[in-house]
Amino acid sequence: MLNIQNLHAETAGKAILKGITLAINPGEIHAIMGPNGAGKSTLAYTLGGRPGYAVTEGLATFDGADLLAMEPHERAAAGLFLGFQYPVEIPGVSNLQFLREALNAQRKQRGEEPLSGAEFIKIARAEATSLGLDHEMLKRPVNVGFSGGEKKRNEMVQMGIIAPKLAILDETDSGLDIDALKAVGHGINTIMRKPDKAVLLITHYQRLLDYVKPDFVHVLADGRIVRSGGPELAHELEREGYVGIDGVAA
Amino acid sequence: MTLALPSARDEAWRWSDLGALPALADAQPSGQPRAIDDLWIDTPGPRLLFVDGAYDTTRSNPGPVRIGSANPDASKHALGRLAGTTGWSLTLGRDAASETIQIVHVATGGANHLAAEIVLDEDATASIVESFAGEGWTNRAASIRLARSARLMVARRFVQDAGFQSHADTAEIGQGASLATTSLVAGAADSRLDGHLSISGIEAYAEAGGALLGRARQRHDAQFVVRHAAANGQSRQIWRAVADEQAIASAAARVEVARHAQKTDGEQSLRGLLLTRTAAINLKPELEIFADDVKCGHGATVGELDRQALFYLASRGIAPLPARAMLTRAFVADAVARIGSEAVREAFADTADDWLRGTIA
Ligand SMILES: Nc1ncnc2c1ncn2[C@@H]1O[C@H](COP(=O)(O)OP(=O)(O)OP(=O)(O)O)[C@@H](O)[C@H]1O
Ligand SMILES: [Mg+2]
Numbered sequence: 001m002l003n004i005q006n007l008h009a010e011t012a013g014k015a016i017l018k019g020i021t022l023a024i025n026p027g028e029i030h031a032i033m034g035p036n037g038a039g040k041s042t043l044a045y046t047l048g049g050r051p052g053y054a055v056t057e058g059l060a061t062f063d064g065a066d067l068l069a070m071e072p073h074e075r076a077a078a079g080l081f082l083g084f085q086y087p088v089e090i091p092g093v094s095n096l097q098f099l100r101e102a103l104n105a106q107r108k109q110r111g112e113e114p115l116s117g118a119e120f121i122k123i124a125r126a127e128a129t130s131l132g133l134d135h136e137m138l139k140r141p142v143n144v145g146f147s148g149g150e151k152k153r154n155e156m157v158q159m160g161i162i163a164p165k166l167a168i169l170d171e172t173d174s175g176l177d178i179d180a181l182k183a184v185g186h187g188i189n190t191i192m193r194k195p196d197k198a199v200l201l202i203t204h205y206q207r208l209l210d211y212v213k214p215d216f217v218h219v220l221a222d223g224r225i226v227r228s229g230g231p232e233l234a235h236e237l238e239r240e241g242y243v244g245i246d247g248v249a250a
Numbered sequence: 251m252t253l254a255l256p257s258a259r260d261e262a263w264r265w266s267d268l269g270a271l272p273a274l275a276d277a278q279p280s281g282q283p284r285a286i287d288d289l290w291i292d293t294p295g296p297r298l299l300f301v302d303g304a305y306d307t308t309r310s311n312p313g314p315v316r317i318g319s320a321n322p323d324a325s326k327h328a329l330g331r332l333a334g335t336t337g338w339s340l341t342l343g344r345d346a347a348s349e350t351i352q353i354v355h356v357a358t359g360g361a362n363h364l365a366a367e368i369v370l371d372e373d374a375t376a377s378i379v380e381s382f383a384g385e386g387w388t389n390r391a392a393s394i395r396l397a398r399s400a401r402l403m404v405a406r407r408f409v410q411d412a413g414f415q416s417h418a419d420t421a422e423i424g425q426g427a428s429l430a431t432t433s434l435v436a437g438a439a440d441s442r443l444d445g446h447l448s449i450s451g452i453e454a455y456a457e458a459g460g461a462l463l464g465r466a467r468q469r470h471d472a473q474f475v476v477r478h479a480a481a482n483g484q485s486r487q488i489w490r491a492v493a494d495e496q497a498i499a500s501a502a503a504r505v506e507v508a509r510h511a512q513k514t515d516g517e518q519s520l521r522g523l524l525l526t527r528t529a530a531i532n533l534k535p536e537l538e539i540f541a542d543d544v545k546c547g548h549g550a551t552v553g554e555l556d557r558q559a560l561f562y563l564a565s566r567g568i569a570p571l572p573a574r575a576m577l578t579r580a581f582v583a584d585a586v587a588r589i590g591s592e593a594v595r596e597a598f599a600d601t602a603d604d605w606l607r608g609t610i611a
Contacts, residue, residue, distance in 0.1 A: 048565050072561060072564035084565075088561075092583050092584070099566075106567035158566065
């Protein structure tokens with residue numbers, strides 16, 4: 001589904017990703033762990049096409065198409081979802097209005113009919129309920145005044161409504177209390193744990209991986225994947241930290 | 251007639267470009283108005299149509315509005331005084347309430363002038379919506395006098411396709427009375443809006459605000475003064491200016507608080523959004539306070555669309571143009587949201603959306 005080869009990227013003139021190779025197949029959940037500043041968010045942003053993140057070498061294909069040649073909104077319509085480490089606040093735009101516009105924009109790009117207001121609200125309410133997000137939050141401006149946990153639940157509600165093929169979730173678990181973590185973990189499983197979908201889960205903690213069992217775990221350090229393994233690798237990192245892993249500076 | 255216009259050296263006129271007015275004053279209207287059906291808002295009440303400043307009897311239903319002489323009390327205003335003393339007037343007696351009065355002004359070129367006078371007696375209530383469309387120079391002056399506890403809401407949208415739209419309000423607001431004016435400039439013509447609202451009775455409320463949307467080489471300029479001459483008054487001036495391409499949008503809002511106008515609560519919020527760096531926005535909040543126990547706050551900021559928000563919208567599949575329109579709409583929403591009537595508010599929001607589609611999408 002996602003095929004990354006020797007990806008190099010820089011931001012603000014500084015090389016951050018230094019040759020990442022990673023293949024994600026349908027049905028798989030991959031976790032990426034790594035120390036602060038390793039380049040995890042940069043990888044997510046580069047794949048999402050954020051302005052200011054320039055690919056200097058390598059390639060990435062999504063379902064065979066050149067992902068890096070697409071505009072950010074086209075990547076979304078192609079089925080890529082980016083869960084933000086720091087979801088953005090948008091004053092004056094209601095969550096519902098934003099989500100409806102997003103979903104219909106994607107449907108339009110895929111040549112599908114737009115959903116009516118009533119159809120949309122039904123879907124939005126169902127997703128909010130399943131993620132434990134108060135329905136009132138749907139009417140509020142996007143993320144404005146939301147707590148850290150509410151913002152992350154809101155990201156998951158968006159993911160549920162948009163129903164992407166591939167979700168790249170950047171620290172969706174950080175800042176969550178135990179109940180929210182369970183809700184988010186449950187959300188990821190319900191929405192994304194399907195044979196035709198895949199997830200790239202960026203996290204610092206084993207805890208989320210107790211709820212969302214990864215098939216593969218990778219360690220990213222200094223812009224490179226320095227180690228890959230199965231779920232047991234996450235436990236090892238939890239016990240021993242990153243120090244000692246090849247390529248991670250002490 | 252030689253037209254005496256203020257010079258750009260005059261502080262109050264330096265952001266306006268009146269250069270097109272002499273030629274318009276000399277030109278003749280074509281007399282062929284554009285279609286007006288879409289200018290009526292679907293709300294019950296009297297409707298008045300003026301074509302090139304002339305009242306159209308057959309297509310109007312004036313209700314309590316009288317046509318004839320009006321004293322706009324704009325002798326001191328450089329453009330307002332040109333509006334003359336012919337026009338419409340609304341006088342409501344004690345406790346009277348009018349349905350929303352709609353007035354459509356269509357111009358077909360040249361220049362047209364019209365005066366208005368609105369006088370509400372104690373506890374009277376009125377709501378007026380005006381739409382300005384067409385082309386040419388449309389010049390208006392209105393005088394408003396509100397007696398004790400009277401309430402007036404005025405919403406105006408300036409959507410001419412070409413030419414120049416000027417409007418000058420003068421208002422006296424009595425004890426406990428309330429005046430709220432909202433202006434939306436969202437056409438393709440230049441504009442100059444003036445207001446001098448005077449709070450002359452205690453516990454009165456004055457609000458003047460709106461949105462100025464400019465593109466191409468348009469110039470929009472709003473200059474409002476609220477003068478608190480009595481105690482316990484409240485005023486709000488909320489302006490949103492948006493400029494794209496080579497447009498220049500300017501807003502100056504001033505609060506004057508007289509020595510005896512204690513416990514005045516005045517707020518000014520001026521915000522500008524530059525859609526391109528070739529456009530310009532001028533904002534000037536001013537306070538002149540002679541009383542010592544007042545609460546006056548003001549803020550003026552000019553910014554660009556939030557890049558992070560644009561990427562966030564893109565990451566959810568929203569293309570750049572609709573994303574820009576969405577954020578711009580959110581930016582002007584505050585100003586339009588203050589209109590009391592839902593039908594009018596929605597019509598104005600649609601007008602702003604049409605402008606956004608024209609310029610951005
Ligand atoms: N706009 C920028 N300008 C300069 N340096 C940047 C910029 N964005 C990221 N960086 C740098 O790139 C490196 C990688 O940052 P990134 O956010 O990708 O790390 P991360 O692995 O996500 O870290 P964390 O675990 O703290 O979220 C860091 O050294 C960071 O300081
Ligand atoms: Mg990060």
